[in-house]
Amino acid sequence: MLLKRVCQNQTTNTYQNAFFRLFSTQLQGANTEISKEQTSDYNKAIPYSEIPGPSSFTFFRSLLPGGKYFKKELDEITQGxxxxxxxxxxxPSIFGSFEFITTHRPEDFQTVFRTEGQWPVRTVLDTMVYYRTKVRPDIFGKHAGLGNAQGKEWGEFRSAVNPAMAQPRSTKIYIPKVDTVAADFVKRVCQIRDTRTKEAPENFEFELNKWALEAVALIAMDTRLGLLSDNYNERSANLIQASKEAFRLFFELEFKPSLWRFFRTPNFKKLMNSFETITNISCEIIEEARERFNNRPEGSRSEDPGVLEKLLEIDPLLAKVMAIDMLFGGLDTTSSTVTVLLYLLAKNPDKQNTLRKEVMTILPNKDSLLTVENMKHLPYLRACLKESLRILPPVAGNIRSAGQDIVLQGYQIPKGTPVVMASNILQKEDEHFPDAGKFEPERWLKRDGATAPAKSAHPFIFLPFGFGPRMCVGKRFAEMEIETLIARIVRNFQIEWHHPDLKFTFTTLNVPADKLLFTFRDIVE
Structure with missing residues (x-):
């Protein structure tokens, strides 16, 4: 049976790799054609050196006390x-950071994505590259990971993980398991909310972080960490603490002026320690799971193994790197998205009621189970998720390095130039989404057979998971985790907000600047 499953995996991998190569080859051919068309235009375009923008000194001064952008959020700086x-x-570049171009035109987004080539290049987190190459080459020397690898190395890694990660079937098998995590979170809400007011405690953001880590660890490492109980173990506590610390320090070292590239600052050392904790604990948990898989009786082996088991059969080191990447990519992004959606539903009770009616059709009782079949019948829930990603996406936009010499708005953009596509700003403009300030999930739904109104926007404005070969490999898992949790919460509670408008701040992600004082009132059946 094991031999049969390995052969099936190899066959699937062969087809997946063939598809990936075919897609890449077709895209590369299209790029060649575009390149021929643009060569003369590029030579006639305004030189890159004449692109407007502040000097390094002017920009740095604007960030200091008394400067125009002192303590301003990224959106405000970009808009200014x-x-x-x-x-x-x-x-401009400051203290060794990279210089980059920012564009606010969807036509430019399309040009960048359509010319990115067979192996798209995106900027990497220098601190993580340092840790993986200098501190732990024993784990990351062979595989840099999806976020840090480039070129052929990235292409081979992506081809290897696609069969386990990118197929719809890979996501569906986790719905019942992730539903148990969501149900446990509902119980947790009942335990921690105020017994009289039903308001969540001030540390509710941390509770959402624990849910996110519990769910992603179940998928990435085939393990329940027990974070949704009062007495989770020290290892799980260290893992979530290190993960939160790493995200906080990312922003300080990667996106703010920092001297860590010249000497090892205290924050840099803290970040290296956080990386080390995450790596060591993750590897320990994965080895335990691997031992479980190997020690199962032959007859109990699953015909449809999960992500970790599939990756371990390919390469144990690859499995460890991918699991750690999933933790980094799926922790704060999913909890941030859930926070935004809960807030928008609380501020728009009519939309929440519409969603609840839909959820009630598949969960008639609070203890009804979510399944692969009934999860197909939640179009309004998916529309709510899309609308929340439009209004407040977890990240500011997509970034790619130009795959070839291109022209944007009449200017030369040399191959390799990092380009930030500020889609988050355009998504909130009436020009692209009428009444953009309103939470209108209906804009994503067909009306009387007609195309959904949101589809009239430029197709390259709304790409929350990226585009092309390098789009987020965990997209389906993230959507499934979020939809499962929201369905459970809406089925059990009326979500309310009785405080001034919630503000969000951008660190590495959009995160709430205030306490998440949601009220969760029981639904009376």
């Missing part, structure tokens, strides 16, 4: 530069 320089401008 757009007003000063237009829809295309250059952010």
């Amino acid at each position: 530069h757009r007003q000063d320089y237009g829809d295309l401008f250059k952010f």
Whole structure:
């Protein structure tokens, strides 16, 4: 049976790799054609050096006390530069960080994505590259991971993990398991909310972080960490603490002026320690899971193994790297998205009621189970998720390095130039989404057979998971985790917000700047 499953995996892998190569080859051919068309235009375009933008000194001074952007959020800084320089401008390098172009035109987004080539290049987190190459090459020397690998190395890694990660079937088998995590979170809400007011405690954001880590660890490492109980073990506590610390320090070291590239600052050392904790604990948990798989009786082996088991059969080191990448990619992004959606539903009770009616059709009782079949019948839930990602996406936009010499808004953009596509700003403009300030899930639904209104926007504006060969490999898992939790919460509670409008701040992600004081009132059946 094991031999049969391995052969099936190899066959699937062969087809997946063939598809990946075919897609890449077709895209590369299209890029060649585009390149021929653009060569003369590129030579006639305005030189890259003339792209408007502040100097390094001017930009750095604007961030200091008394400066125009002192303590301003990333959105405010970007919007301010757009007003000063237009829809295309250059952010300079500071203290060794990379120089990049920011554009606010969807036509530019399309040009960048359509010319990115067979192996798209995206900027990496220098601190993580340092840790993986200098500190732990024993784990990451062979596989840098999806976020840090480039070129052929990235292509081979992506081809290897696609059969386990990218197929719809891979996600569906986890719905019952992830539903148990969501149900446990509902019980947790009942335990921690105020018995009189039904308001969540001030640390509710941390509770959402624990849910996110519990869910992603179940998928990435085939393990329940027990974070949704009062007495989770020290190892699980260390893992979530290190994960939160790493995300906080990312912003300080990667996106703010920092001297860590010249000498090892205290924050840099803290970040390395957080990486080390995450790596060691993750590897320990994966080895335990591997031992479980190997020691099962032959007859009890699953005909449809999970992500970790599939990856371990391919390469144990690859499995460890992918699991750690999933933790980093799926922790704060999913909890941030859930936070936004809960808030928008609380502020729009009519939309929440519409969603609840839909959820009640598949969960007639609070203890009804979510299944692969009934999860197909939640179009309004998916529309709510899309609308929340439009209004407040977890990240500011997509970034790619130009795959070839291209022209954007009349300017030369040399191959390799990092380009930030500020889609998050365009998504909130009436020009692209009428009444953009309103939470309108209906804009994503067909009306009387007609195309959904949101489809009239430029197709390259709303790409929350990226586009092309390098789009997020965990997209299906993230959507499934979020939809499962929201369905469970809406089925059990009326979500309310009785405080001033919740503000969000951008670190590495959009995160709430205030306490998440949601009220969760029981639904009376």
